[in-house]
Amino acid sequence: MKHFFSPLLFAGLVFLSACKKETKASPVETEVNNHKHWSYEGETSPEHWIEIEKDSDCDGQRQSPINIIDINTTAVDSAKTLNVLYSPETILNKVENNGHSVQFDFDAGDSIVYKNETYHLKQIHFHEPSEHNINGVKYPIEIHLVHQSISKKLSVISILCTEGQESQLFEFLESYLPIGINEFKEINKVVNLADLFPEDKSFYSYSGSLTTPPCTENVNWIVYKQPIIISLEEVLNLKKNMPLNNYRNEQDLNERKVYLNY
Secondary structure (H helix, E strand, O other), X not given: OOOXXXXXXXXXXXXXXXXXXXHOOOHHHHHHHHOOOOOOOHHHOHHHHHHHOOOOOOOOOOOOOOEEOHXXXXXXXXXXXXXXXXXXXXXXXXXXXXXXXXXXXEOEOEEEEEOOEEEEEEEEEEEOOOOOEEOOEOOOEEEEXXXXXXXXXXXXXEEEEEEOOOOHHHHHHHOOOOOOOOEEEEEEEEEOHHHHOOOOOOEEEEEEEOOOOOOOEEEEEEEEOOOEEEOHXXXXXXXXXXXXXXXXXXXXXXXXXXXXXX
């Protein structure tokens, strides 16, 4: 039996083949699509954030964190410009692992008044090791307490941690760990966050940014001078539940002033 190959059929096969080639993503497109989101390592590490987050402030002139050097700070008698209004019965709403840190969210209630403006506590999260350095020293853990005003201004309190005795508050918070990446747990328990603050109320202050994309600038930074003490076990437990080295390197000060409020 003779087989006839239709020119029309041949043209159709060529067209389908061409379509398949056109719709297949190139290696470059695949690379971009698979690495859209920022991280702390490799091609999406902090050095590449500005390439990934096109509309961010990550290449700005007022970025955080910084290395705070005591002899270069301006001492001012203004510690009273910060008033921490935390209730002993704050409701811990939930805990989540967002892939970048362990984050605890709270019901409305706790707030601070800083320079005559009220900022409400939104969440706290952790960095290991610390993002801010004091006189070149990096601490095992840094806690960020993120506050926002009604006008959407941001003030972040930083509390540095050093290793020593156990902290009951840390034991309570870590009792809800481990938690998987992109998972959360509803908690709705009472917690007294006032126990988180050091006895010495002296703090450094400067104008900076968020330390994660979009690196929003004009953030009030309040970095307590005295670290709090937590146990080595508590440090290790947090490390197991966060990305390794989830910190951004120190940024240039760029003529900004850093104040020591005492």
